[in-house]
Amino acid sequence: MDFIGFPKRNCATDKPFVYTILPSPTSIRLLEITSKLWCRTKYSFHVVELTEAPTFDVVSHSRRDLVPRNNIILCDDKTLRICGDAKNSINTGRKVASKTSGKMKTRYIWIDSVCINPEDPMDRTAQISMMPKILKKARNVIIGLGKKDAFTSDAVKALKTLSLVPHDEWSNLVSLDWDCQEQYFYRLNIVPLQLRSWLSLIAFFNRPWFSGIWAVQEVTIGNDVIVACGKEIIPWETISKALSFLAHTEWYKELHTNRLIKFPRNALKGRRLKRHQILLNSEIGFKMAVIQLESTRAGSESTQILPLFRYLLRAHRYCEASDKRDIIYALLGLSRKDTLPFTKFPDVLSVDYEMAAQDIYTNVARILLQCYGLGILSDVQDSIASIPNLPTWVPDYSVLRRPLPLSMRGDCTWSACGNLEWKQEFLETEPNSLILQGMLLDTVCEKVKKQNKCLHPMEFLDGVYEIAAHLDPVYPLSMGGKFQSSREVVWRTILADTYRREHPAPQQCEELVVHYQEWVRNGVRNEPQATCSMQRLNLTENQPRKYGKEEFSYLEKEIEAANDARTLFRTRKGYVGIGAQSLRPSDEVWVLAGLGG
Structure with missing residues (x-):
């Protein structure tokens, strides 16, 4: 008889862990970790009222890949399935806690x-x-960024270097060119950062945790925040100082692989730096989510006041979440409750994971409209919403807001609707409908086919000339009884009639725009089509140079700010405007009551 083996025993580890219902709404589960020399670490759940909880740490990790739950820990002698990030972060949290607060069983x-x-x-x-x-x-918030990689050591050194720059020196850097950084660091007796260091910072801050929506709440509310990356332990204070420095000097805008061209590439030679070479050849940069993360934390710390819900929704649209509902709920828990919308609707906004994302976002939009008016519509993105069946008037706060409202360039002093007020009316029977009042102005008949701030300036101007070529010499709409030339209307439109935060834009901008177009044309060769259209706008080809590169660069920034994610269009009656890039011929242009800017 052949021996096959012993029969399999039913042991405790074969049983899956089953969560039990907590005894009260204020109870929590703490993961109890027991470590003994030469023994396997044991895990069990300790259910307790939050107010009576023993000393504990919050452990945070990236929520990007919460499924599949393919990793197993033994909890209360049963198999508990968790995601890989969670398992690594539990181990990280245990090790960090033992280093920061001594060994405990x-x-x-x-x-x-x-x-x-x-x-x-x-x-x-x-x-x-x-x-x-x-x-x-919690005593600490321990953030597990993941395993150490080829960039970690250099990134940590760079963070420490930037955190050493005295705060009173930051203002000296605001107007300093990025190219002058080396001499600036030498003056402070600090070793300048080289290409590999800046690349390592880009890689470090592109770790998924920094873009997660829950990171905002954790670093803003948490008592003592500690970041762990592999075996490296970094106090949040070090990261905070480095981020504040980069934000204040606006150097973070230069931290993109396609802008690090001043550094010699031969500095990355060698097999050890192969990952750096690959990163440099990719299209990756510093994420705004990281800057906004520190901005919210620092603002709350300095004022000792939590931010406004409306501000948070706008500021953190760069964040990511595996569940779209988390965007709203994470920011809800971080908001001041003694202001709108909570004072007007104290019981309407609350966490409820039995609601669908579509209903949550629609509910938030209705409440904000009733509190702040139709200006909330400027939060609506010019793209397909990531949330299925979301009404077109409801902002999807889980995607980037583009285009940005023109009011962000300065005080919104114009009012298209005059004194017309919006009569608020919401029908409970039609929750997805928004009732508005207004006047039909005209219908779009032509738009620029290609227009965005990534284009070469001449390509951008070509698009402007497309529209301008079909305009009458005198604009059909008068301003205060006076009619404008089509040339004036065009330059005011592409600037959104705002220059250096002044509205309407000063008249001397007309001359500046003319010289700018000549400056751009001189930088390119093939201009037969543009020349014809420029004559239509009465632009001469050889006007004397009165302005320099500095004035033209500033004008370019103003034009980019006004036209980013927008397009120039013409209506059937000959009006000109800038609108969302998604607009199409036959779309209607309305003036809405209650929508001033």
Whole structure:
């Protein structure tokens, strides 16, 4: 008889872990970690009222890949499936805690992807509602960025270098050219950062955690934030100083691989720097989510006041979330509750994971419209919403807002609708409808086919000439009884009639724009089509040079700000305007009551 083997025993480890319902809305699960010499680390859940919780740390990680849950830990002698990031972060949190607070046999941590039942929306609702209180109660917030890579050591050194720059020296750098940084660092007796260091910073801040929406709440509310990357432990204070420096000097705008051209590429020779070479040849830069993350944290710390909900929604549209509802709920927990919209609607906005994302975003939009008026419509993105079935008037706060409202360039002093007021009316029977009042102005008949700020200036001007070529010499609409030339209308339109935060733009801008066009034309060779259209606008080809590169560069920035993600269009009656790039011929142009800017 052949021996096959012993029969398989039913042991505790074969049983999957099953979450139990918490005894009260203010209870939490803490992951209890018990470590003994020469013994396997044991995990178990410790259920307790938050107010009576033992000392614990919050452990944070990237929520980008919460599924599949292919990793297993033994919790209460049962198999608990968790995602890989969570397992690595638990180990990181345990090691960081032992370094910062001494060795203990038993530790407690709270990690949302493990301590919240992922299959129970009611449990998730209750726990996420308490998250601000959990963060305040925790001793530390330990952030696990993941394993060390080829960029980590250089990135940490660069962070420490930037954090050493004295705050009173920052103002000296605001107007300093990026190319002058080396002599600036030498003057402060600081070794200048080289290409590999800047590349490492780009790689470091492109780790997924920094773009996550929950990072905003964790660093703003958390008591003592510690960042771990591999074996490197970095206090948030170091990262904060480095980010504040980059934001104040606006050097973060230069931290893109296609702008690091001043550095010699031979500095990256060698097999050890192969990853740096690959990164340099890619299209990657510094994310605005990182700058906004530190801006919100620093602002809250300096004022000791939480930010406004409306501000947070606009500021953190660069953030990412695996669940679109998290964008709203993470910022909801971070908002001041003694201002609008909470004072007007105290019980309407609350965490509820049984609601669909479409309903949550629509509800938020309705409430904000009732509190702030139709200006909220400027938050609507010019793209297909990422949330299915979202009404077209509802902002999708989980995607970038483009184009940015023109009012962000300065005080919005114009009012298209005059004194007409919007009569608010919301029908409960039609929650996806928005009732507006207004006047039909005209219909779009032509738009620039290609127009955005990434184009070469001559390509941009070619698009302007396309529209200008079909305009009458005198504009059909009078201003204060006076008629404008088509030339004046065009230059005012491409500037959104604002220059150096002044509206209307000063008349001398006309001459500046003319010289700018001549300057751009002199930089290119093939201009037969442009010359014909320029004559239509009465632009001469050889006007004397009165302005220099500095004035033209500033004008370019103003034109880019006004036209980013917008397009110039002409209507059937001969009006000119700039609008969203998605507009099409036959679209209607309306003046809405209550929408001033």
